[in-house]
Every structure is written in C-alpha cells, then in structure tokens.
Amino acid sequence: MRKFGCSGLSHSHVRFGANKQTDEEILTYxxxxxxxxxxxxxxSDKFYFTEWKLAKAESEITMTKKLQSETITVIFNVNDSLEDNYDEYENVDLDGPPMSSRPSFVVEIAKPSGIKMMISCECVSDQESLDSFDKNSTNADQIEITSVQVYKGERLPTNFVCQKFDEMLYEKLLNVLEERNINNQFVSELISYSTVYEHQLYVDFLKKMKRHLSEK
Structure with a gap:
C-alpha cells in the first residue's frame, strides 16, 4: 500500500526494453x-458539500452554488495533492490515514453583471496551522489566500494577479470567504472528500494499468 515518505520509485532495478517477465511481476504486484x-x-457525495452541486472531470472537481444574486464556483484538482500526515521518523502510533489530499482550490464569485473575483487558496497543513496559531484567537485559519483576480467575462492570462496584500485587506478577503461558508469547516470537508476521491482514482489507475499489461 502507499505510505508516507514514498514520493517516487527506486530506479536501482530498472531494466530497459521489452520484458514480459517484468510485466508478469508487476501484474502479480x-x-x-x-x-x-x-x-x-x-x-458518497450526499455526505459532503450538501449546499453545492458537484461535477467531476477525472481528477478535477467543480462545485457551484447560488447565494442571493451571486454564483459561487469552487474548483480543485486532486492530482499532486497528497501530503504526509505523519513524520516518517516520528515514533508515534498512526491514527488515521498516513496521507491526506490537500489540494489548492480557487473560489470564483460572479456578480449578475458578469464581473468576477477569483480567490486562489491553499489548504494549510495541520502543522503550519499550529505554527501560525494566534494564542489570542479561538481558531487557527485552515485557508491561505495566495492570489486574487478581478475580471469580467472569461479569465485571461493577461489579467492582473494580485499576490501581495496588506494585513487588513487579507483579513477582509478571509471574511469574504467566511460569509460564503468557505471556512475551516469547508476546508476540513474538502480534505476529507478529496482524500477519499483521490484514493478511488488511484485504485482505478491500478486497474487500468493491470488491464494494459494483461493485454497480449
């Protein structure tokens, strides 16, 4: 099974060229x-994001909902989203999966006129959340805003992207998300959902690989 610390494969036994014996060994594995x-x-989708409509396109998930006059869209991709939940060298008993999917995600808030604000976010890791925890606050933020764009119509690569904010604006943008229920609870649900969904895609990937190598 996959486990933490396994970010790649060892190449010490790689052999080049057609090798049916290797195919059979992989099939057995x-x-x-x-x-x-x-x-x-x-x-089961019904247990997650109850107020959102979900659409799946392989590794990418698009979520939409209406909030008064706004259309809110969240997009995330589970590719390359796994993070170790435990330090490989920590002498601790594992409680839960060794890895979780913590994808970056974008939130697009569309107004009736067609003007949109897109907020790009990261899921803060548990340790980062603890490290940045403010003793005077009751809850550490699980969301980190990395950039914001405002545009009308389709998003273009030439749009200005703001990646540096003063502290007050940054806090207000977090409030914008909070008022739309994109908060710590949302992130926890997103991590839980994407971890299980990424695992499903991994199992499906293994089955596809098996079918490929089984074909004569």
Whole structure:
C-alpha cells in the first residue's frame, strides 16, 4: 500500500526494453495492491458539500452554488495533492490515514453583471496551522489566500494577479470567504472528500494499468 515518505520509485532495478517477465511481476504486484487498496472508504457525495452541486472531470472537481444574486464556483484538482500526515521518523502510533489530499482550490464569485473575483487558496497543513496559531484567537485559519483576480467575462492570462496584500485587506478577503461558508469547516470537508476521491482514482489507475499489461 502507499505510505508516507514514498514520493517516487527506486530506479536501482530498472531494466530497459521489452520484458514480459517484468510485466508478469508487476501484474502479480497489482493484483495484491488492488485488493489492499480497494478496502478503503467508500465515497458518497450526499455526505459532503450538501449546499453545492458537484461535477467531476477525472481528477478535477467543480462545485457551484447560488447565494442571493451571486454564483459561487469552487474548483480543485486532486492530482499532486497528497501530503504526509505523519513524520516518517516520528515514533508515534498512526491514527488515521498516513496521507491526506490537500489540494489548492480557487473560489470564483460572479456578480449578475458578469464581473468576477477569483480567490486562489491553499489548504494549510495541520502543522503550519499550529505554527501560525494566534494564542489570542479561538481558531487557527485552515485557508491561505495566495492570489486574487478581478475580471469580467472569461479569465485571461493577461489579467492582473494580485499576490501581495496588506494585513487588513487579507483579513477582509478571509471574511469574504467566511460569509460564503468557505471556512475551516469547508476546508476540513474538502480534505476529507478529496482524500477519499483521490484514493478511488488511484485504485482505478491500478486497474487500468493491470488491464494494459494483461493485454497480449
């Protein structure tokens, strides 16, 4: 099974050229891996994001909802989103999955006139959240805003992207998200959902690889 600390494959035993023996070895491994990984949690959309409509396109998820006159869209992609939940060298008993999916996401807030504000965000890791925790606050932010754009119609690569904010503006932008229920609870749900969904895609990937290598 996948586990923390495994960001790539060892190349010490790589052999080049067609090798049916290698194919058979991988197939044997895949058979075992699929059985182990298929025991993961099942995903049911109805338990997540109850006020949103979800649309899936392989690794990308698009969520939309109406809030008064606004149309709010959240987009995230689970590719390259896994992070270790535990330090590989920590002498601790694991409580929960060794990895979780913490994708970056964008929030687009569209007004009736067609003008839109897109806020790009990151899911703050648990340790980063603890490190930045303000003792005078009751809750550490699980969202980090990385950039903001304002545009009308389609988003273009020539649009100005603001990536540096003064502290007051940054806090007000967090409030903009909070008022639309994009907050710590939303991020927790997003991490939970995307972790299970990424795992499903991984199992499906293993099955596709098995079908490919099984074909003569």
């Amino acid at each position: 895949l058979e075992k891996e699929i059985k182990e990984e298929a025991d993961g949690d099942a995903l």
